[in-house]
Amino acid sequence: MTTDNSEFRAGFVSFVGRPNVGKSTLTNALVGEKVAITSSKPQTTRRAIRGIAHQASGQLILVDTPGMHRPRTLLGERLNAIVQTTLGDVDVIGFCVPANEKIGPGDRYINEQLDAFPRAKKVAIVTKIDAASRPAVAAQLLAVQEMRDWDAIIPISATSGIQLDTLATELIKMLPLSQALYPADAVTEEVLADRISELIREAVLEGVEDELPHSIAVTLDDMIEREDKDLIEIYANLFVERDSQKGIIIGHQGSRLADVGARARAQIEPLVGKQVFLSLRVKVAKEWQRDPKQLGRLGF
Ligand SMILES: Nc1nc2c(ncn2[C@@H]2O[C@H](COP(=O)(O)OP(=O)(O)OP(=O)(O)O)[C@@H](O)[C@H]2O)c(=O)[nH]1
Numbered sequence: 001m002t003t004d005n006s007e008f009r010a011g012f013v014s015f016v017g018r019p020n021v022g023k024s025t026l027t028n029a030l031v032g033e034k035v036a037i038t039s040s041k042p043q044t045t046r047r048a049i050r051g052i053a054h055q056a057s058g059q060l061i062l063v064d065t066p067g068m069h070r071p072r073t074l075l076g077e078r079l080n081a082i083v084q085t086t087l088g089d090v091d092v093i094g095f096c097v098p099a100n101e102k103i104g105p106g107d108r109y110i111n112e113q114l115d116a117f118p119r120a121k122k123v124a125i126v127t128k129i130d131a132a133s134r135p136a137v138a139a140q141l142l143a144v145q146e147m148r149d150w151d152a153i154i155p156i157s158a159t160s161g162i163q164l165d166t167l168a169t170e171l172i173k174m175l176p177l178s179q180a181l182y183p184a185d186a187v188t189e190e191v192l193a194d195r196i197s198e199l200i201r202e203a204v205l206e207g208v209e210d211e212l213p214h215s216i217a218v219t220l221d222d223m224i225e226r227e228d229k230d231l232i233e234i235y236a237n238l239f240v241e242r243d244s245q246k247g248i249i250i251g252h253q254g255s256r257l258a259d260v261g262a263r264a265r266a267q268i269e270p271l272v273g274k275q276v277f278l279s280l281r282v283k284v285a286k287e288w289q290r291d292p293k294q295l296g297r298l299g300f
Helices: 023-031 074-087 105-116 134-145 164-173 192-205 243-250 252-272 292-297
Strands: 009-016 049-055 058-064 092-098 121-127 152-155 217-225 231-240 275-284
Touching (some): 009 023, 009 164, 023 049, 023 058, 023 164, 074 105, 092 105, 121 164, 152 164, 192 217, 192 252, 231 243, 243 252, 243 275, 252 275
Parallel strands (some): 092 121
């Protein structure tokens, strides 16, 4: 290991930004393994997930937060509280803004919130540069520069792998001198059950209508390692808010749910290194986003 190197740095970095700007995709690209779920639906990240990116010069511990936005429900308030606690603790905050969308009120709101964390270095990351023309990227870099006195401004593309090493190197330079905080092969601290739940949520979100994503929560009832076979049995619940949503998820004669199960299994099997039997049950928890008791039960 490189821990005896006196120049080695290690610390915590969190990416913030409007929903859908590419924070989870960036986390995954830096870590090189699927640790945070990504989705084309906004606001799908609900937990502070840690991914760890290892470089010769240091170790970046990535704390993935839910999207920061003006809260409208109790769930929204709790999510914002998670963001506040997380950001109070990190060495660097990476403010993400996509190259292919104009800076708007949502971006400015988040930028203003960053004043509350004077300890953290602040880096602007212009994401998705593969999806914008060169002049548009240049214009976005200028617009971002006007927002505050950043410690660095770095354009990247997570999906095309552009400038990811540069970003990692620059972020590591801003971390404190420290020996490695995790073993070199660690990619995440999140417990297996949480990662499995997130993969199931991701599978459910694929191809559903816009109103649904906020209304889905996944809990695991049980995970049983079979002794007679190379098999893990996973029993999971999908919570929705209304009966009508239950129908959407299950689909005609259970066809959608079967697809969801197949997609989730394909993601979970490489993670656990075994065959997976997955049982999904769809349940209705009325208005769970507004009910403190239910939120607690569902792990928020
Ligand atoms: N073209 C392009 N698309 C990207 C890039 N990074 C992410 N995306 C897409 O943008 C969408 C949102 O990405 P996510 O990583 O889920 O965004 P997020 O900011 O984590 O979103 P929330 O979890 O909702 O906060 C997905 O459809 C990604 O495939 C990129 O570098 N280039």
